[in-house]
Structure formats: structure tokens, C-alpha cells
Amino acid sequence: MDGSDPSEPGGQPTQQSGLRDFSTSSQVLADGDVFQGDKIQPESMPERESELGEIHSAIEPAARGENPRNLFIYGKPGQGKTAAVRLKREQFSQFADREDLDVTITYIECNSANKSYHVLTTALKKLKELNNKPRGRTIDNLYSEVFDYMNSHGGTYIYVLDEIDRIKDDDENDDLNILYKLPRAYSSEDLDDDIGCSVIGISNDRRFKSNLSPRIKDALYDTEVDFSPYTHENLRTILYRRAAKGLNDTEVIYKDGETAGLRSSVISESVIEACAESAERERGSARQAIDLLGQAATIAHDERDDEVSISHVKNAQQEVNKNYIKNMLNDHTSDDLLALCGVLYLESRAKTPARTNQIHEHYTTYAESVGDTPLVQRRMRDRLQDLSLTGVINMVKVVGGQRGGARWEVELAIPLDETVDILLNDDSYAEHYERIAEEIASEL
Numbered sequence: 001m002d003g004s005d006p007s008e009p010g011g012q013p014t015q016q017s018g019l020r021d022f023s024t025s026s027q028v029l030a031d032g033d034v035f036q037g038d039k040i041q042p043e044s045m046p047e048r049e050s051e052l053g054e055i056h057s058a059i060e061p062a063a064r065g066e067n068p069r070n071l072f073i074y075g076k077p078g079q080g081k082t083a084a085v086r087l088k089r090e091q092f093s094q095f096a097d098r099e100d101l102d103v104t105i106t107y108i109e110c111n112s113a114n115k116s117y118h119v120l121t122t123a124l125k126k127l128k129e130l131n132n133k134p135r136g137r138t139i140d141n142l143y144s145e146v147f148d149y150m151n152s153h154g155g156t157y158i159y160v161l162d163e164i165d166r167i168k169d170d171d172e173n174d175d176l177n178i179l180y181k182l183p184r185a186y187s188s189e190d191l192d193d194d195i196g197c198s199v200i201g202i203s204n205d206r207r208f209k210s211n212l213s214p215r216i217k218d219a220l221y222d223t224e225v226d227f228s229p230y231t232h233e234n235l236r237t238i239l240y241r242r243a244a245k246g247l248n249d250t251e252v253i254y255k256d257g258e259t260a261g262l263r264s265s266v267i268s269e270s271v272i273e274a275c276a277e278s279a280e281r282e283r284g285s286a287r288q289a290i291d292l293l294g295q296a297a298t299i300a301h302d303e304r305d306d307e308v309s310i311s312h313v314k315n316a317q318q319e320v321n322k323n324y325i326k327n328m329l330n331d332h333t334s335d336d337l338l339a340l341c342g343v344l345y346l347e348s349r350a351k352t353p354a355r356t357n358q359i360h361e362h363y364t365t366y367a368e369s370v371g372d373t374p375l376v377q378r379r380m381r382d383r384l385q386d387l388s389l390t391g392v393i394n395m396v397k398v399v400g401g402q403r404g405g406a407r408w409e410v411e412l413a414i415p416l417d418e419t420v421d422i423l424l425n426d427d428s429y430a431e432h433y434e435r436i437a438e439e440i441a442s443e444l
């Protein structure tokens with residue numbers, strides 16, 4: 001093989017052949033990895049100064065040999081919760097090394113450790129630096145092993161439980177629930193008096209707290225920090241720093257220690273503005289803003305352009321929106337999604353804000369069409385409430401209708417076209433929702 005195009009006499013690749021030359025470099029991208037998922041950890045987060053301060057205050061007692069505070073961090077997706085905790089962990093670990101402090105901060109991703117049992121096996125694997133998680137133990141054994149380890153090694157232990165809302169035990173017994181046990185271990189008989197222990201829980205699910213038993217709530221919620229959605233200005237400065245890292249010939253301009261602008265030959269302020277504006281509209285997610293900029297830069301590179309332009313951003317937008325919406329839908333049950341289909345139908349016919357009885361009518365037809373038993377209106381309204389808590393729809397109570405009573409009004413909070421497109425074409429949804437989505441799409 002000589003790498004030539006066999007379909008062409010003479011073997012030269014052409015535009016028509018659909019083959020593009022590979023390239024080892026890029027006119028715009030200095031390091032595309034900078035925009036990939038959550039691969040790169042920010043070295044500073046000036047937009048989260050006060051939230052970092054709260055994390056700092058919760059951890060710092062450990063430096064004085066006191067027990068650190070339990071902390072609960074809430075915020076919508078992409079608001080820098082994980083990044084902020086990691087940044088503080090890094091900063092504190094360096095300080096602890098310098099000062100020879102015995103503090104262990106263990107980070108556990110509860111998405112894959114979604115039962116108390118799995119959290120404990122993950123904790124043991126990390127604490128004891130095992131190759132695999134321990135197997136075949138009872139939950140009592142695991143608690144004993146974790147506490148024995150802490151008692152015998154001494155020091156202070158901070159457990160970061162990211163996506164803590166994923167922990168759902170089959171056993172309703174609080175005494176065996178990690179969310180009860182760990183935050184109060186410090187004052188229990190499980191740990192020796194000189195051992196410190198606390199929990200930092202991170203969640204993007206507002207429903208989580210309301211579903212906890214009062215005992216767990218009490219144990220877990222010492223201090224709560226809310227990561228409110230990033231503003232347009234926040235997203236702009238986050239994007240400046242990412243652009244300077246990931247794009248060629250681009251640097252942030254600082255004035256008196258503050259971010260003042262961007263100097264670049266491959267991207268203009270207006271393109272950064274467009275990315276920030278789009279992400280702000282979609283609940284101010286930094287992840288989405290960074291994704292969008294990265295996709296736009298990749299399209300510019302693929303097209304062998306020497307600048308990232310607004311039209312690259314527009315092309316990238318649809319793809320990024322779709323990924324974002326898919327992540328949101330993943331968090332919902334089939335009943336939620338059927339109720340959402342009712343909203344989508346009305347939204348596509350410009351009949352929103354809609355009332356629950358209108359949505360229920362379409363929801364019922366859709367549930368029956370896929371062989372599900374429809375919920376009664378009141379229970380379907382609970383499903384709508386769940387969709388509202390994750391930001392898929394807006395749901396407001398309006399007082400003073402025709403009969404003077406209160407009623408709920410609902411409208412879609414995410415882009416209509418992309419949502420319908422996912423239900424219609426995405427492998428995870430199309431099998432169940434394709435027919436329904438076709439009907440909704442018929443008027444788009």
C-alpha cells in the first residue's frame with residue numbers, strides 16, 4: 001500500500017474522493033485535550049472564591065488537630081463542584097506534606113459505588129492501596145475493617161463522596177447506611193477519641209435531601225454550600241483561561257491581577273462571547289461552555305481554517321446541546337420521560353405554558369402506546385416535579401385562575417428540536433420513544 005487513492009487514476013487523493021490528509025499539527029489547536037471532558041483540572045478558580053473559602057474552612061480544623069466539618073455541596077451540573085474540591089484537596093495535601101500532618105483525603109466516585117457496601121469496599125481499596133476491592137465480606141465486617149484501619153493508623157480522614165445522591169441502599173436501616181455512619185463516626189464509639197473523620201458530599205440533585213431520613217439529614221448536613229450557576233462574565237473568564245491553554249498563539253491579558261481580556265490570532269472576543277452566552281442560557285455550565293469552545297475549535301481544525309469563527313460555534317452548538325440534554329434525560333425514569341413527551345407535544349404546538357390536565361391527556365396516550373400503565377394525574381404531577389428539579393422543565397404554581405384556585409403551569413426548559421431528535425434517533429431512546437417522537441416532530 002502506498003497510501004494513494006485507488007479510485008483515482010494516478011492515485012492522488014482529491015476533494016471528491018472524501019479523503020482528507022492527516023496532519024500532525026493544527027493551525028488553531030495547541031492542545032485539544034484541554035477541552036476534552038474533565039481531563040484537565042483548573043489550577044485556579046477565581047469565579048469560586050467564596051465557595052473555595054467554605055471548603056477551606058471545613059477542612060482546615062484538621063490542620064490544628066481538630067475534627068474537620070462535614071460539608072454538603074450542591075449545584076447544578078458543570079458548576080465546578082468537583083473541580084473546587086479537588087483543587088482544595090491538592091492545596092491541603094501539599095500543605096499537609098510540608099507540615100508533616102497526618103490527614104488522608106479519600107475521593108470516592110459514588111456513580112460506580114452506589115451502595116454503602118461499595119463505598120466501603122472502595123474506601124478500603126484506597127486506604128490500604130489494594131489492587132482490587134475486597135470481596136465476600138458482610139457490611140459489618142467492612143465497617144470494622146475501615147474503622148480498625150483508621151484507629152490503627154491514626155490521624156484524620158476526610159471522605160469526599162462525589163455524586164452522593166447515587167447511594168441508594170436496599171436496606172432501609174440507617175445504622176448501616178454510610179451516609180449516617182461516616183459523618184457521625186467521629187463522635188461514635190467506632191473511632192478512638194484521637195481520630196478525626198468527616199464527609200464532604202457533592203450532589204447535583206435537589207431531590208436527594210428531601211428523600212433522606214431526618215437522622216441522616218442531621219448527620220450529613222453540618223454546613224451546606226450552594227454553587228449557583230455561573231454568570232456570563234464567569235463563563236467568559238473560564239473560557240479565556242481554557243483558550244489560552246488549548247489554542248495557538250492565545251494568551252489572557254491581566255490588569256491589576258484581574259482578567260482583562262484575551263490576546264489571540266486564532267480566536268476573537270466575539271467567539272468567546274458566543275460560547276459563554278450559549279452556556280449561560282443552558283444553566284451556566286462551565287463544562288458545556290468548554291465543550292462548545294473545544295468542538296468549535298475542532299471543527300475549525302477539521303476544515304483547515306486558521307481561525308475559530310462564529311459559524312464554527314453554531315455548528316458545534318447542536319452537538320454539544322445534544323450531549324448535555326442526553327445527560328439530563330439519563331437521570332429520569334420512563335414515567336418521567338413519558339410525561340416529558342406530553343410537554344414536548346404541547347410545546348411543539350405552541351401550547352405552553354400548559355396545565356397538568358392537558359399534559360396528562362397526552363401522557364396517558366403515550367404511556368398506553370408503549371404498553372405502560374399510565375399514572376393518575378396527581379402521580380404524574382410528581383414526575384413533572386422531578387423533571388423540574390433537574391431543570392428539564394419549568395413548573396410554576398399560578399394562583400387565581402378562573403375558579404380562583406391554584407394551578408401548575410409547565411413549559412420546556414431545554415431546546416425542543418434537539419430533545420425530540422434524541423428521542424427519535426438516539427440508540428438509547430429510539431426503541432421506546434421513536435413513534436411518539438415522530439408524532440411530536442410532525443409539527444416542528
Ligand SMILES: Nc1ncnc2c1ncn2[C@@H]1O[C@H](COP(=O)(O)OP(=O)(O)OP(=O)(O)O)[C@@H](O)[C@H]1O
Pocket residue numbers: 037038039040041042044045046047048075076077078079080081082083084203204238286287290
Ligand atoms: N471556575 C472554573 N475554572 C476553570 N474550569 C472550571 C471552572 N469551573 C468548572 N470548570 C471546569 O468545568 C468542568 C465541569 O466542572 P466540574 O466537574 O467541577 O463540575 P460539577 O459541578 O462537579 O459538575 P457535575 O455535577 O456534573 O459533576 C470541568 O472540566 C472543570 O474543570
